[in-house]
Amino acid sequence: MPWRLLRFALNKKHPEPRMFTHHDKLKSSYDVVIIGAGGHGLAAAYYLARDHGITNVCVLEKGYIGGGNTGRNTTIIRSNYLTPEGVKFYDESVKLWQDLSTDFDLNLFYANRGHFTLAHTDSALRTMRWRAEVNKHYGINSEVVGPEVVKEAAPMIDLSCAGHSPILGALYHAPGSVARHDAVAWGYGRGADQRGVEIHQQTEVLGIDVKGGKVKGVKTSRGYIATNKVLCAVAGSTPRILKMVDVKTPLYIHPLQAMVSEPVKPWLDPILVSGSLHVYISQSARGELVMGASLDPYELHGTRSTLDFVEGLSTHMLEMFPFLSKVKVMRQWAGMADMTPDFAPIMGMTPVEGFYLDSGWGTWGFKATPVCGKTMSHTLVNDTPHPLITGFSLERFRNFALTGEKGAASVGH
Amino acid sequence: MKILTCPLNGPRPVSEFFYWGEVRPMPDPATASDDAWADYVFNRNGAPGVKREWWCHTPSNTWFIAERDTEKDVVLETYFYQGEE
Numbered sequence: 001m002p003w004r005l006l007r008f009a010l011n012k013k014h015p016e017p018r019m020f021t022h023h024d025k026l027k028s029s030y031d032v033v034i035i036g037a038g039g040h041g042l043a044a045a046y047y048l049a050r051d052h053g054i055t056n057v058c059v060l061e062k063g064y065i066g067g068g069n070t071g072r073n074t075t076i077i078r079s080n081y082l083t084p085e086g087v088k089f090y091d092e093s094v095k096l097w098q099d100l101s102t103d104f105d106l107n108l109f110y111a112n113r114g115h116f117t118l119a120h121t122d123s124a125l126r127t128m129r130w131r132a133e134v135n136k137h138y139g140i141n142s143e144v145v146g147p148e149v150v151k152e153a154a155p156m157i158d159l160s161c162a163g164h165s166p167i168l169g170a171l172y173h174a175p176g177s178v179a180r181h182d183a184v185a186w187g188y189g190r191g192a193d194q195r196g197v198e199i200h201q202q203t204e205v206l207g208i209d210v211k212g213g214k215v216k217g218v219k220t221s222r223g224y225i226a227t228n229k230v231l232c233a234v235a236g237s238t239p240r241i242l243k244m245v246d247v248k249t250p251l252y253i254h255p256l257q258a259m260v261s262e263p264v265k266p267w268l269d270p271i272l273v274s275g276s277l278h279v280y281i282s283q284s285a286r287g288e289l290v291m292g293a294s295l296d297p298y299e300l301h302g303t304r305s306t307l308d309f310v311e312g313l314s315t316h317m318l319e320m321f322p323f324l325s326k327v328k329v330m331r332q333w334a335g336m337a338d339m340t341p342d343f344a345p346i347m348g349m350t351p352v353e354g355f356y357l358d359s360g361w362g363t364w365g366f367k368a369t370p371v372c373g374k375t376m377s378h379t380l381v382n383d384t385p386h387p388l389i390t391g392f393s394l395e396r397f398r399n400f401a402l403t404g405e406k407g408a409a410s411v412g413h
Numbered sequence: 414m415k416i417l418t419c420p421l422n423g424p425r426p427v428s429e430f431f432y433w434g435e436v437r438p439m440p441d442p443a444t445a446s447d448d449a450w451a452d453y454v455f456n457r458n459g460a461p462g463v464k465r466e467w468w469c470h471t472p473s474n475t476w477f478i479a480e481r482d483t484e485k486d487v488v489l490e491t492y493f494y495q496g497e498e
Contacts, residue, residue, distance in 0.1 A: 239459030250455040252434075253483075298432035301461035301484045308414065308428065341455060397455040398448060 019186060020065070020193050026200060029226035030058040032380060033218050034233060035205050035241060037061035038070040039181070039366065040358050041233035042188035043373020044380070045197045051374075052381045055196035058227075059189075060220060062204040062237075066185030069235045072303075072335035073366040074258050074280065074292045075181045076271055078115050080142045080173040082131050085391035086344065086405045087138045089371060092388060094175055096370035104187030108179045109285055113270050115176020116150055120165040120276040128171040135173075145172045153270045162319040165276055176271050178282055178290075184369055208244045208355070215245075215354030229380055231356045233372075236301070236336020238359040245352045249359070250397055251338050255296040256363050257309045259332035261324075263287030277316040288330065291317060295337060295363065305332045337362045344403035347376065347392040348385040356380055357394065418491050419470040420477045433467035436478060438497060463489065 008014045032048060034041045037059045048054045061067075077097055079090035101108045119125040128144050135142035147159050147167045160166045189199055200222070207219035208230060217226045232241045236253050263286050271282040278294045293313040296306075310332055318325055339362040340346060346360035358376050361368065375386035385393060391403050415427040435458060440449050458464070461484035468479045468491070480489040 240461065243460045248452065248456040249459070250457055251459040252457045253459055253461075299434075299464075299466075299483050300486055302486055304486065306415075338459070398451045400451060 019190050020199055023198050023200060026058065026203070026220065026223050026225055027198070028224075030198075031056040031227070032058075032229045032231065033225055033227045034059045034231045035218075036068070036232070036234040036237075037065045037185070037189065037199055037201065038068045038233065038235065039066065039185045039188060039369035040070075040235075040361070040372045040376075041231070042185055042192055042199070043369050044231055044233065044358065044376045045192040045199075045373075046188045046195075047373045047377035048380065049192055049195035049197050052377060054381065057192070057197045058225065059192070059197060059199045060203045060205055060218070061199065061201045064201050065189050065199065066182050068237075069335040069337070069361070069365060070185045070369075071182050072258070072333055073181055074282070074290050075178045075284075075366065076115070076176065076280070076282065077110075077179060077367040078173050078176040078271075079140055079367075080115070080117070080131060080135050080171060080176075081405060082127075082134060083344070083391070083403055083405050084134065084138065085403055087134060087140060089388050089392075090367060091138060091140055092374075093368050093371035094177075096374065097177065097179065097367075100184070100187065100370060104191055106183060106187045106190070108183045108187065110177055110179045111285065112175065112177045113282065114153065115173040115271045116145075116153065116273065117171040117173070118150065118167050118272065118274040118276075119169050119171070120161065120167060120274065122168070124275060125169050128169070131171055141174045143172055145170050154268055154272060156267060156321055156323055157272075158320060158322055161274075161277065162322075165319070178271065178284070180285075181366060184366075188369075188373065205241065205244075208241070210245055210352055210355075213351070213353055215352060228354045229356070230354060231358060231376060231380060233358040233376070235338050235359070235361055235365060238338050238357070245350070245355050247350050247352060247355070247357075247394075249346060249357075249394060250341050251346065251360060253299055253301055253336050253338055255300050255303065255305075255334040256292070256337040257296065257305050257332060257334040258290070258292040259305075259310060259313065260284070260291065260330050261289040262328045262330045264289070264327060272320070274316070274320065277319060279313065279316045279320060281317065281320075289324075289327070295339070296334075301336060303334045303336060305334045339363075341397075342402035342404050344405040345392050346394050347372070347389045348379055348394070349383075350394055360392075417468070417479070417488060419473070419475055420491055420493050421475045422470055422473055425470060429470060429472055431469040431471050433469060436465040436467060
């Protein structure tokens with residue numbers, strides 16, 4: 001390091017610009033407390049401040065910004081879902097995504113790649129035609145294509161998949177994209193911070209004060225906060241928070257694992273998903289292959305990863321792309337996915353007045369980040385669910401009116 | 414490879430086992446209210462802790478109970494179902 005740089009380091013006239021303001025103390029009360037500084041929580045804070053002018057907001061985070069599932073997903077963005085509720089909701093999200101980099105003045109590396117969901121059986125192909133028709137009805141660009149189109153888009157693929165599960169066709173979704181996931185949390189966080197929202201990292205929620213069915217405050221590891229509104233956006237930790245307010249839900253937690261390979265030259269432009277082989281793969285801007293599989297088979301509240309996962313995923317990956325046999329796996333990790341029985345989220349109001357839920361994001365939460373922020377901020381302000389999320393209420397289970405989102409996760413359902 | 418102990422076959426790789434969730438008493442469908450039934454059908458205790466769970470060793474189709482800490486990922490005990498106390 002050149003020594004003259006030290007002059008700047010020691011000079012108070014040239015402070016290092018920080019992305020987030022550091023707050024020494026919590027205030028004694030806030031209009032809204034958001035638990036979880038991941039993409040969803042920060043997006044809600046951002047839209048509360050930007051669209052509704054509510055800035056006396058505090059975001060509490062046990063760990064660090066974007067350290068949960070926001071930084072653990074495989075960064076895929078798409079809207080080719082199956083139910084009308086899902087399609088409309090995710091389509092709104094994709095539209096928001098396209099303007100985010102400009103909105104934040106931060107490059108999210110949003111890259112439109114095209115997304116193929118491969119069909120290896122007649123029944124899979126039938127579901128894809130159904131999805132394509134629902135999508136087209138709502139004006140979303142999806143179509144069923146033949147194997148030759150897949151081969152053209154990814155010439156290295158073995159269309160027979162080692163001879164035992166030949167690709168019969170695919171659902172092609174041209175708007176399918178990837179984005180740099182950490183930057184999404186940073187962008188929302190910085191935008192909220194600049195508008196006066198306080199983000200408190202390393203602050204754990206220990207309890208929620210409920211009196212007469214209403215939220216009165218939040219007990220944290222750094223003191224008590226009085227507030228009438230709490231938004232819970234903590235993905236895999238949701239059941240721990242729900243225990244504090246005694247709200248029952250169908251949420252259950254399974255780990256979801258993913259891995260990346262060493263960086264290689266660009267060879268794969270689109271995003272490929274195979275439900276039958278439990279594989280999804282895309283190539284990042286750095287050249288790493290980002291790969292995921294299905295949920296771990298049993299409940300666990302931890303983020304350990306396993307060798308079984310790498311073995312299983314690699315086996316199937318090699319059936320699709322035999323030439324990858326020499327490529328090394330660089331990292332693997334896991335996130336805690338909060339699953340629901342119908343693969344649709346649980347969003348909106350709860351039996352506790354002033355306690356709002358943004359949960360049930362299982363394996364499909366990243367792509368929904370912008371629209372969740374937008375609809376949850378609307379719900380918090382107006383105390384009625386945003387029209388786009390009425391199909392996702394907690395009430396639907398008590399009424400036996402499930403949403404049945406089979407297009408939810410790419411694989412394994 | 415994780416190892417789980419089947420009460421019949423002894424320690425086996427976890428990939429031979431099938432997980433069927435927490436042991437939950439079923440209310441009488443004929444007399445339960447709609448709310449109580451919906452609660453049984455859908456709601457789960459999703460919070461971490463020590464849970465009694467149904468597991469099955471699939472090659473031998475042996476169903477049994479495992480007591481497992483779902484936060485630490487440790488199996489405390491496995492045994493055959495003896496009915497509810």
